[in-house]
Amino acid sequence: DQRxxxxxxxxxxxxxxxxxxxxxxxxxxxxxxxxxxxxxxxxVVRGVPERYTTTSLNGARVPSPEPERKVVPLDLFPAGLIxxxxxxxxxxxxxxxxxxxxxxxxRTKEFPAERQVTYGFSMGYADATMGHRISFAPGVGGExxxxxxxxxxxxxxxxxxxxxxxxxxAQRNQIINSFxxxxxxxxxxxxxxxxxxxxxxxxxxxxxxxxxxxxSGSYSYAQAVQEHxxxxxxxxxxxx
Numbered sequence: 716d717q718r719x720x721x722x723x724x725x726x727x728x729x730x731x732x733x734x735x736x737x738x739x740x741x742x743x744x745x746x747x748x749x750x751x752x753x754x755x756x757x758x759v760v761r762g763v764p765e766r767y768t769t770t771s772l773n774g775a776r777v778p779s780p781e782p783e784r785k786v787v788p789l790d791l792f793p794a795g796l797i798x799x800x801x802x803x804x805x806x807x808x809x810x811x812x813x814x815x816x817x818x819x820x821x822r823t824k825e826f827p828a829e830r831q832v833t834y835g836f837s838m839g840y841a842d843a844t845m846g847h848r849i850s851f852a853p854g855v856g857g858e859x860x861x862x863x864x865x866x867x868x869x870x871x872x873x874x875x876x877x878x879x880x881x882x883x884x885a886q887r888n889q890i891i892n893s894f895x896x897x898x899x900x901x902x903x904x905x906x907x908x909x910x911x912x913x914x915x916x917x918x919x920x921x922x923x924x925x926x927x928x929x930x931s932g933s934y935s936y937a938q939a940v941q942e943h944x945x946x947x948x949x950x951x952x953x954x955x
Contacts, residue, residue: 716801723804725750729824732794738835738912738933740800740821741789747802750817755937756788760804760817767816773823776811789819795833795914796931798824826927830917839908843940849905853897859936870894910935 716726725747737743745752749761757765770777770787777787803810803818810818855866870893876882879890914931 716799720803724801725804726799726801729798732797736835736837737794738837738910738935739790739794740792740797740819743794743797743800744789744802744819749804750802752789756790757786758789758802758817758819760802763816768819769811769814769817770819770821772821774820789821790933790935792821793912793914793931793933795912796823796929798822824916824929826916826918826929828918830915832913832915834911834913836911837909839937841905841908841937841939843942844905844938845907847905848902849938849940850900851903853895853901855895866895905938906936908935908937 717724727743727747731746732743735743735746737746739756741752741756741758744750744758751759753759753765758768759765760768766785768786770789772792779785779787780791781788799822801820801822803820806814855863857863870890872893873890876886876890879887882890910933912931912933914929916927916929916931918925918927920926
């Protein structure tokens with residue numbers, strides 16, 4: 716692909732990925748010249764902000780799952796599922812019209828002829844967190860897997876009250892007391908960063924034919940400290 720391409724193209728193959736400890740597409744792309752990875756998931760090509768990079772999966776455009784950013788986090792794609800990752804750095808007519816910085820095309824593997832199982836596990840150490848107690852939001856269980864359940868929902872009595880018009884003091888106190896008592900962040904010992912991945916694929920006879928299958932998954936957990944950060948909310952200025 717690189718040899719016959721009309722533009723500037725870089726490809727990373729499954730063979731190259733298998734020889735490296737890369738766990739996902741973002742880490743694999745970090746080895747490409749001119750490509751850097753922000754926050755271990757957002758790709759920046761030749762210094763152009765990540766919002767100018769488009770992503771496709773097997774040729775189909777992938778929309779951004781981020782509510783406030785036009786970017787696809789590439790750590791969603793496990794390395795065991797990838798056949799090639801191709802980065803196009805120059806525009807060609809076959810690319811989408813909103814191409815501005817780069818285009819990343821991820822091609823998934825076809826199922827192997829024989830059963831194959833691959834797995835990996837890694838751990839990391841951050842000196843800013845390990846050995847320290849860090850602030851942590853009280854949970855309801857399931858946050859480690861992005862499933863917090865309905866315990867985080869707005870209480871029914873508060874949702875029904877709307878803007879609180881027509882409520883008296885007793886009713887407002889009832890609404891306040893209906894919320895979980897988590898107004899203050901707790902603290903706990905920091906845990907080590909870790910990631911795990913596993914994929915399985917193969918083929919099996921089914922109704923006289925060969926049925927292929929391929930499944931791949933990954934899980935990662937990381938903690939970080941952001942010091943000297945300031946968040947501000949802009950408000951309307953004084954009347955003139």
